[in-house]
Amino acid sequence: MKKFRKVLDGLTTSSPVNPGGSPACGSAAGTPSTAPTPRELEIQETLMSEHFQICKTVRHGVPYQPTALAFDPVQKILAIGSRSGGVRLLGRPGVDCHCQHESGAAVLQLQFLINEGALVTACADDTLHLWNLRQRRPAILHSLKFNRERITFCHLPFQSKWLYVGTERGNTHIVNIESFILSGYVIMWNKAIELSTKTHPGPVVHLSDSPKDEGKLLIGFESGTIVMWDLRAKRTDFRIHYDEAIHSVSWHHEGRQFMCSHSDGSLSMWNLRNTAKPFQVTFPHGKTQRDGRKESCKPILKVEYKTSRNSSEAFVVFSGGLSYDKAGRRPTLTIMHGKAITVLEMDYPIVDFLVLCETPYLNEVQEPYAVVVLLEKDFVVVDLTQSNFPIFENPYPMDIHESPVTCTAYFANCPPDIIPMLYSIGAKHKKTGYSHKEWPVSGGTWTVGSQTYPEIIITGHADGSIKFWDATAITLQMLYKLKTSKVFEKPKSGDVGRSAELVEEDPYAVQMISWCPQSRIFCVVGISAHVILYRFSKHDANTTITSLEVRLQCEMEDVISPSDTENTPYFSDPSGHSPQPQPPSPRSNTPDSVRDSIPCLKVKDRMIRMPPGYQAELVVQLLWVDGEPPQQITSLDLNSAYGLLALGNCNGLAIVDYLQKTILLCMSTLELYGSADPFQRLTRSPRKNRQSTSGTHAPCVSESHECSNAVCFFVTAGPGRKLSLPTDLKTDFGTVENSFSRSRSSSVSSIDRETKEAVTTLQFAESYGRKSDTLPTPCLWVGTSLGLVLIIPMSIPTDEQERQEDPVTVAPTGTVLMLKGSVLRFGFLDCGGALINSPYEVWRDQHAPDDSDRPRKRKLVNFSPSSSQEASGDGDLAVVCSERQAKVFFMPSQACLYVHNITESSFVLRADVVSVCNSVCLACFCANGHIMTLSLPSLRPLLDVSYLPLTDMRIARTFCFTNGGQALYLCSPTEIQRITYSQEMCDNLQEMLGELFTPIETPEAQNRGFLKGFFGGNAQTFDREELFGEAAAGKASRSLAQHIPGQGGMEGMKAAAGGVVGELARARIALDERGQRLGELEERTALMMTSADTFSKHAHELMLKCKDKKWYQF
Secondary structure (H helix, E strand, O other), X not given: OEEEOOEOOOOHHHOOOOOXXXXXXXXXXXXXOOOOOOOEOOEEEOOOHHHEEEEEEEEEOOXXXXXEEEEEOOOOEEEEEEOOOEEEEXXXXXXXXXXXXXXXXXEEEEEEEOOOOEEEEEEOOOEEEEEEOOOXXXXXXXXXXXXXXXXXXXXXXXXXXXXXXXXXXXXXXXXXXXXXXXXXEEEOHHHHOOOOOXXXXXXXXXXXXXXXXXXXXXXXXXXXXXXXXXXXXXXXXXXEEOOOOEEEEEEOOOOOEEEEEEXXXXXXXXXXXXXXXXXXXXXXXXXXXOOOOEOOEOOEEXXXXXXXXXXXXXXXXEEEOOEOOOOOOOOEEEEEEOXXXXXXXXXXXXXXXXXXXXXXXXXXXXXXXXXXXXEOOOEEEEEOOOOOOOEXXXXXXXXXXXXOEEEEEEEXXXXXXXXXXXXXXXXXXXXXXXXXXXXXXXXXXXXXXXXXXXXXXXXXXXXXXXXXXXXXXXXXXXXXXXXXXXXXXXXXXXXXXXXXXXXXXXXXXXXXXXEEOXXXXXXXXXXXXXXXXXXXXXXXXXXXXXXXXXXXXXXXXXOOXXXXXXXXXXXXXXXXXXXXXXXXXXXXXXXXXXXXXXXXOOXXXXXXXXXXXXXXXXXXXXXXXXXXXXXXXXXXXXXXXXXXXXXXXXXXXXXXXXXXXXXXXXXXXHHHHHHHOOOOOOOOOHHHHHOOEOOOOOOEEOXXXXXXXXXXXXXXXXXXXXXXXXXXXXOOOOOOOOOOOOOOOOXXXXXXXXXXXXXXXXXXXXXXXXXXXXOOEEEEEEEEOOOEEEEEEEXXXXXXXXHHHOOOEEOOOOOEEXXXXXXXXXXXXXXXXXXXOOOEEOOOOOOOOXXXXXXXXXXXXXXXXXXXXXXXXXXXXXXXXXXXXXXXXXXXXXXXXXXXXXXXXXXXXXXXXXXXXXXXXEEEEXXXXXXXXXXXXXXXXXXXXXXXXXXXXXXXXXXXEEOOOEEEEEEEOOEEEEEEEEHHHHHHHHHHOOEOOOOOOOOOOOOOOHHHHHOOOOOEOOOHHHHHOHHHXXXXXXXXXXXXXXXXXXXXXXXXXXXXXXXXXXHHHHHHHHHHHHHHHHHHXXXXXXXXXXXXXXXXXHHHHHOOOOHHHX
């Protein structure tokens, strides 16, 4: 606990601006503020550095650029490897774990130690890794780095501790899984092929042991050579030389025949009785041409040959093999069952697939029940038990990237009823036709933790769609999808170019979203300079969408020195150069050569039936001006209690009353400053003559003889209605600090020459707009790219009837605060240091049937313009964060209490005032990858960790913080990474994650019967230890591979103790100890027997010695 005391009286030098006058009459500069100012500020800050720690929690979405696939048929766990070195482990919903190789090398192959809780990964840097999965966060136990050969294929037989490793040179090495050391047993390529062969057979592309005899290893070389190697005799049983390159091999479960897939699109069947030639060659997709030849086909990259007990016909599943002449066809997976051939078209190229079978034993009838298909950007499972082969409904969020993600938002501790409501609406639009069976990847265990609260993630996409996701308890499930493109008319062939000049592709792409969970009002900013406002309803409705058009365009001349304007009053030029807005010229008179006063997209102007869910109510569009497209919107905020919406870009600011469907304010930022512009820039743009909005809602400026020091704005709030906006724009800036450089600008000689000042952030709040205010009132805080902050007070009618009819008064005061760099975020605290939440309207369904018992009035929370909370008279604290620094101001005196320069060498990308551990702090993410937290209000650094360098603008666009110490960003185009910066959540993370390994008994092998065994049907087993152990095979060359212990530290040691290798080692140690004890017992018994014999001998000798002696001779 730390107590901060600040004497606020006399801090005039800390205030960036001198106080302005009241709106009723002008006041002299430097007039002391009449707002009550406490003698001292006592705030107890509870947050310490110990409360913060950075930790990744969970990753959602399909792995980016996947490369490999594996499945444990007993544990029911799936593993996916990626090109960036990541491994994703999936089980039942909630069991989802991401691991990362430190080297970042691509994962070539994955091999589960079936039902042992371990996984072997082979990477592109020729390193093998053994992962322990018996802990919630898997760790590497051993690594083996090959120095002289490149790994191409791996095979681990079921219930074996010896891993076969094929290399690019054609050699096959054997690795002991327990010790992760190479065996001296090596199958050299020149011994595997015939000595008469003059060419190298190529890399090893396949390794598998015979289902009939584990002592026989089938080796497939890329050139088409297949060798059956007898491990005991260390020689080949047979060799096959085929003309076409081999891609994969699959055995029949009886071990008498196998199938190969080739580069010419053919499948060849081989019988072990006659290996001279294949007994069957088929081209599944190759038709016979007129000349009798088969048409050329693409390679079949993989084939699986599985038998079923219920059918005499086997399943043959393969990928590829289509003919070359069928251009444009999508990638396919083919399922052959008897004479039936089913071709399944996929949306993306197939990376790998696996046929899931009931048994882990290769020498039993396989009973396939599903096919897992790994695509480049998706992951699907096909049900083989139904004739139409439907797919399973995927419980994982693998469609995040269905359209590229353009923005994200993260909301923690949402109202508890909103998730079930969104789910009930979204469930009505779900796809059908899925398999009715349970999801087959069902391994692991997961339970919802005790410390859970409703969380929602919202993603905006390039096609204009919005997705709401339930992110409660580290899971992710889609709730509801909204398509913003339905608001607009489809562009006609002749009108396509109008929006194309602004946006080459994706004219509906979502740039920004603003959501009020309490009122359920939702705003979307599109890339075509439009804003759509939605309301939520559980009922369908037939409505029309109101469209407002805003002409927000401004040009500025070069800087005019103060001497040129000291005798010229602002806004006094009666000529056409005055910035007085006038109604626009009719749209029909606009020549085609110059687009003017037209939006980029056309809103539907007819009655539309809207289904339950989010229903569009209002669209605000920026217009073309003199042939130039509107600038993209850079900031947005809405407040449901005020009924207002604010948007800004590099040209200015617009405030919209969405209850009355009118535009209250449409001005450039310079006009907001008035004569209070700290850089003394003036606008002299002819196009400001036409500054207006569409229709009858045209703002105009009228001179008033009653206001000598103020300008009165009259803005029409409806047909025939005008309102007056008195604004005091005369403020002295003698004490303004101006010794700073613009953010991300290497050399700016004079910031005064800036011609465009973008509005970078907006926030409605109950605050003090003037120094003379005694109570907080509704205000709009405006932050700009030059580090300036403007406060715009508003007067909003409180009565519901008056709110619908009377105008809202907007009064820019010219109040300016200054920071270094572009302003990013505002936050407000009371004098006790607690966060002041913005007022909001309680949600009510406007389209619900009329109910006399339920009033239809608006219910507002934390909104009272006339009087605020009890401590309102004491003022409040405004937190302002920019790209370079953070400041805390005391309002209404505007005294700067605390300043902290966040960074000098970089700049802040994202900043949020968040709640953590029942307190508040300022969280920042910088472009150099640092995540920082600062205490409030003292701005003490609590956390500064170099977490993630900005390698892609995608991260900057999608990074966001939320309450509870959580954050997220798009770590790849297809994946969302969630992290926490809370120590409490890091401590509880183990409870929140799922268990990957559950103790399950390995199914027993089937009893094949006496006759089958008698006639040679039984698989032959042998002791691999006798062949591959050090005693028989010797040691491998040390220069061939290097053993690297796991880097997990104590966690890795604990993992080893609980993992498969630890279990095996412990079992062996226990056996050794038992044998040692038995040996010791034997030795003790022998010693006792020897001692007894000695005693008996000595006793006998003593007896003989004393036998003839008389008693008196002793």
